[in-house]
Amino acid sequence: MLVKVLPYLNNRYFLTGLGFLIWISFFDRNDFITTWTYSKKLKTVQKEKLHYEEGIKLHKAQLQDLHSSKENLEKYAREQYNLKKENEDVFLIVEK
Structure with missing residues (x-):
């Protein structure tokens, strides 16, 4: 084996x-x-970029939905921020 390799060296x-x-x-x-x-x-980084682009699409759709009607905006405010009208009681049920 060494004899075959020696000429190359x-x-x-x-x-x-x-x-x-x-x-x-x-x-x-x-x-x-x-x-x-x-x-x-x-x-x-490409996977993260794809994840963030999907999130952006979702949030743009939600924003468009909120701008489309007043009822959707009110529903979102009630669900996300627990807002209420005057003389209205809101009961939150927390599951454990």
Whole structure:
């Protein structure tokens, strides 16, 4: 096995290429580990972006619904902020 590899180790082009590949793979600023880490971060950020875009769509739809009619606005205010009219009692039932 060593006899087959020995001629390649004497070839300066092979050694230069091997050194270049090792340098690019491990010691360069854009080595494999850094590239892999950036790829993982990119996937995570893209998932977060998708999550926030879905939330924006939902909130835009809710906002449009609130602007469409006064009844929807009143319903939202009563449900979310526990608002009430004058001379009206509101009983909140809290489930445990």
